[in-house]
Amino acid sequence: MLKIKDLTKTFGRYHALSGLNMEVPEGSLYGFVGPNGAGKTTTIKILCGLLMPDSGSVEICGMDIAERPREIRGLIGYVPDYFGVYENLKVSEYMEFFASCYGLYGLKARRRCTALLEQTGLEEKTEFYVDGLSRGMKQRLCLARAMIHDPQILIMDEPTSGMDPRSRFDFKEIIRELNEQGKTILISSHLLQELSEICTDLGIIEQGRMALSGNMEEILNRVDTSRPLSITVNGRVEQALAILRSHPCVQTISVKDKEMMVGFMGDKQDEAQLLQQLVDAEVPVCGYSRVRGDLETLFMQITEKDEKEVLIHEG
Amino acid sequence: MKANAVYRKEVKASSRSIRFSMALMGFNGILAAAALINMYSLLYQVRTTAEIQYSGLLEMYRIVAAVEFALLLCVMPAIASGSISGEREHRTLDLLLTTQMSPRQIVWGKLMASLGDMFLILISSFPVMALVFVYGGVTVKDLFIVFLCLVTTALMITGIGLYCSAVFQRTVLSAAVSYAAVVLLVGGTVAANRFVLGLSTMRWNSYMNQIGSVASQATSGGFQYLLLFNPAVTFYSIIREQSGSRNALDGIAGWIGLHSEGWIADRWILVSLCVQLVSAVLLIRGTARWIDPASRKRRMPAKSFWRNRKKN
Ligand SMILES: Nc1ncnc2c1ncn2[C@@H]1O[C@H](COP(=O)(O)OP(=O)(O)OP(=O)(O)O)[C@@H](O)[C@H]1O
Ligand SMILES: [Mg+2]
Numbered sequence: 365m366l367k368i369k370d371l372t373k374t375f376g377r378y379h380a381l382s383g384l385n386m387e388v389p390e391g392s393l394y395g396f397v398g399p400n401g402a403g404k405t406t407t408i409k410i411l412c413g414l415l416m417p418d419s420g421s422v423e424i425c426g427m428d429i430a431e432r433p434r435e436i437r438g439l440i441g442y443v444p445d446y447f448g449v450y451e452n453l454k455v456s457e458y459m460e461f462f463a464s465c466y467g468l469y470g471l472k473a474r475r476r477c478t479a480l481l482e483q484t485g486l487e488e489k490t491e492f493y494v495d496g497l498s499r500g501m502k503q504r505l506c507l508a509r510a511m512i513h514d515p516q517i518l519i520m521d522e523p524t525s526g527m528d529p530r531s532r533f534d535f536k537e538i539i540r541e542l543n544e545q546g547k548t549i550l551i552s553s554h555l556l557q558e559l560s561e562i563c564t565d566l567g568i569i570e571q572g573r574m575a576l577s578g579n580m581e582e583i584l585n586r587v588d589t590s591r592p593l594s595i596t597v598n599g600r601v602e603q604a605l606a607i608l609r610s611h612p613c614v615q616t617i618s619v620k621d622k623e624m625m626v627g628f629m630g631d632k633q634d635e636a637q638l639l640q641q642l643v644d645a646e647v648p649v650c651g652y653s654r655v656r657g658d659l660e661t662l663f664m665q666i667t668e669k670d671e672k673e674v675l676i677h678e679g
Numbered sequence: 680m681k682a683n684a685v686y687r688k689e690v691k692a693s694s695r696s697i698r699f700s701m702a703l704m705g706f707n708g709i710l711a712a713a714a715l716i717n718m719y720s721l722l723y724q725v726r727t728t729a730e731i732q733y734s735g736l737l738e739m740y741r742i743v744a745a746v747e748f749a750l751l752l753c754v755m756p757a758i759a760s761g762s763i764s765g766e767r768e769h770r771t772l773d774l775l776l777t778t779q780m781s782p783r784q785i786v787w788g789k790l791m792a793s794l795g796d797m798f799l800i801l802i803s804s805f806p807v808m809a810l811v812f813v814y815g816g817v818t819v820k821d822l823f824i825v826f827l828c829l830v831t832t833a834l835m836i837t838g839i840g841l842y843c844s845a846v847f848q849r850t851v852l853s854a855a856v857s858y859a860a861v862v863l864l865v866g867g868t869v870a871a872n873r874f875v876l877g878l879s880t881m882r883w884n885s886y887m888n889q890i891g892s893v894a895s896q897a898t899s900g901g902f903q904y905l906l907l908f909n910p911a912v913t914f915y916s917i918i919r920e921q922s923g924s925r926n927a928l929d930g931i932a933g934w935i936g937l938h939s940e941g942w943i944a945d946r947w948i949l950v951s952l953c954v955q956l957v958s959a960v961l962l963i964r965g966t967a968r969w970i971d972p973a974s975r976k977r978r979m980p981a982k983s984f985w986r987n988r989k990k991n
Contacts, residue, residue, distance in 0.1 A: 413972060413973065434781070438779055440777065444774070448772075449769065450688075452691075452693075464688075465778035465779060513778075
């Protein structure tokens with residue numbers, strides 16, 4: 365669907381992107397995460413044709429962005445990290461204006477606008493001036509605007525920044541809904557936790573390079589395996605410890621009362637087997653779970669590691 | 680064929696703002712005042728001398744046309760110089776660029792909107808202009824040529840305004856530079872000619888002192904062709920010609936050192952109108968090029984460009 369290969373972009377001497385590789389599968393909800401200044405906005409602007417890359421290629425739906433920019437613009441809906449609104453237009457006029465920018469006029473345009481405003485919960489605001497909307501509403505209006513030409517890919521740059529928890533939730537619901545309708549969505553943020561709830565795929569960008577990317581589940585698993593297994597028993601601790609010590613996947617054990625933290629290098633199958641063993645030995649297991657992988661920690665690990673690397677290079 | 684989307688939006692948005700209506704009223708107010716004062720002085724003369732001076736009526740035509748021209752020079756930069764930078768300030772330029780509108784279409788829409796405003800100004804001033812028909816002496820053809828000159832001037836100034844608004848990030852700066860450019864165009868070209876003529880006259884004088892003749896040979900040389908870009912000179916020539924002068928340039932030739940003979944001088948009005956139209960087209964195309972991300976590989980806002988230059 366969307367393929368980026370060795371993308372580089374420099375501003376003066378500053379390397380904003382240095383060989384970015386990225387692949388967004390069709391129908392996915394792709395979380396594009398990175399700290400401030402990592403190059404998210406730069407990447408997104410290149411995708412939308414607002415910036416020209418220095419080198420590298422971008423392919424969207426099999427078309428090269430440099431060769432057929434106009435067709436590609438028709439496939440992309442862009443929600444920037446700011447609202448672009450006019451003072452003197454009403455919500456409906458604003459929508460119809462952008463519809464006409466895509467060659468949609470008259471009744472067809474009006475129907476489409478109404479449907480989108482309904483979907484984003486703005487149907488009661490059609491006669492309001494755009495300038496007078498609240499932040500959350502403007503953000504939803506921007507989303508509606510980006511959807512006006514029914515694009516295949518929706519690209520959003522930090523859409524939830526500055527929203528309260530309630531609008532954040534609503535917004536995520538809308539996004540999820542759009543994704544279920546078959547839209548491929550790329551959404552950038554520096555808040556990992558927020559994206560991890562809804563995304564199917566994830567890419568972590570760091571200093572203009574992809575630090576980690578892939579399917580959300582795989583990544584979470586990877587995070588999980590580095591996390592301890594938490595086992596709570598209601599008695600017969602010694603027996604449980606004996607079983608654990610003899611298990612090949614177990615690496616470390618720490619006991620605190622009836623709760624054991626086990627460093628466990630194994631997959632789900634191994635986990636199930638261990639539980640079976642414990643139950644067979646009549647250990648009263650009342651809690652058995654991986655400590656939930658915290659993406660934030662992973663994020664910190666990745667970014668930290670890079671910082672160390674940089675230090676080593678410099679020193 | 681649907682009207683340009685940007686143009687339609689501009690019309691809708693500007694119809695809601697009172698600014699343009701106020702400008703229109705001010706414009707016509709000044710124009711009407713100029714015409715009425717002139718008419719009053721004419722009638723006063725008739726009362727005291729019992730003679731109607733037709734030259735006075737022509738004078739009125741000239742004054743009204745000149746006021747209209749001057750007002751256009753003052754108003755057009757203001758209208759055009761916010762076109763692109765205004766979109767940028769609203770942060771909608773990038774949004775427009777990601778739609779199916781090409782940069783050319785966007786600029787075209789902005790141009791149409793500016794020219795629409797200009798036509799409104801011109802047409803709304805027709806009643807005042809029509810005063811000059813009351814007593815005759817001016818033909819429709821005369822008026823048409825003046826109209827053509829006004830439109831050309833407006834086009835060129837709109838071109839300048841659009842270009843500035845694309846190059847500069849802020850409307851304030853863009854407007855300031857546009858006005859400076861207009862002043863340079865109208866005053867600067869004349870000043871340059873005067874200066875060169877002055878140098879040339881000095882040379883001729885010292886030369887002639889030895890021979891003992893008058894220094895009427897002095898010219899400003901190639902500099903005079905700069906005046907082809909000056910809409911005020913074109914306008915003046917048109918009015919001169921319509922007032923019955925044999926050569927359109929006679930009036931200013933001595934003053935700024937024009938050759939009033941030669942291929943170009945003979946067709947001064949036509950050539951200068953063409954030159955100005957071509958400059959307008961080039962400026963407008965330049966505007967579209969400037970905002971097109973694809974046409975400039977290292978597209979950088981002017982500001983960060985300078986920042987980076989300093990760093991390197
Ligand atoms: N027009 C520009 N001129 C010069 N440098 C720029 C320009 N745009 C971006 N940069 C630089 O490129 C780097 C990446 O910027 P970018 O906006 O892509 O970061 P980001 O990942 O979107 O960060 P944030 O989370 O803060 O939005 C930054 O260090 C920034 O200073
Ligand atoms: Mg950003």
